[in-house]
Amino acid sequence: MTLSPVKPIGIIVLSAMVMIWSEIYFPVTESVGLDLFRLTHELYGTRTGTRNMRLEIPKLGPEIEALNGSVKQLAEQFATAFTNELYVVVNPNGNRLSLRRGQKVVLDAAISTGRNDTLTYQNRKWVFQTPRGIMSVIRKKKDPVWLKPDWAFLEKGESIPAWNSPLRREKGVLGAFMLDLGGGVMIHGTPQEHLLGRSVTHGCIRVGFEDLKVLFDSVQVRTKVFIF
Secondary structure, eight states, rough: HHHHTHHHHHHHHHHHHHHIIIIIHHHHHHHHHOOOHHHHHHHHHHHHHHHHHHHHHHGGHHHHHHHHHHHHHHHHHHHHHTTTSSEEEETTTTTEEEEEEETTEEEEEEEEEOOOOOETTTTTEEEEEEOOOOOOOOOEESEEEEEEOOOHHHHHOOOOOOOOGGGEOOOEETOSEEEEEEEEEEEEEOOOOGGGGGGGEEEEEEOOOHHHHHHHHHTTOEEEEEEE
16 A cells, blocks of 8 residues: 555654644743743734734825815914914913914014912812913013912911911012913013923913013013913
């Protein structure tokens, strides 16, 4: 009887697989602490997923272009609406302020904005966040004096004085210039210019002396301030 060559080849292949499994897979798995079979399977899955993602990315091209076009169109409409007047744009996320006239940027400055945390005392709560929205300059003042609110004393563990107490008045904290936006929110100077670019305030917008002077000299009461 003639033996089929397939059977000996199959036996050889099976023997080789058993040898590889016993001589290579188990020793490496035990010494390295990795399941090579599982790792290979995961790598294959990752490679497949990456390939599928690469195939999907080109399909998003038209959607991304459409979104870019919408953003550009909105920016142009936004700037065109104020072609003949100055306005201020504040970006708390990036801690940047710009003074603009239409699409032209007159001033770009690093600022400090709200630190986004809270303070609770008894049944009272303060949220130290720079508010978003459209505001206006309602008042301008040189060498402003800070009227310290209750939270300023509580943060230092001090008792809260009466509203007419001289302890509430502090000079120099707000810098040389102040633009009042109402609601306790101001654009003002700071003796801590090394903190510009960071979110460290109680909600106000701090600006360095040189940039604040340009801003103070340029804008008038009722100038729009866009905070987004």
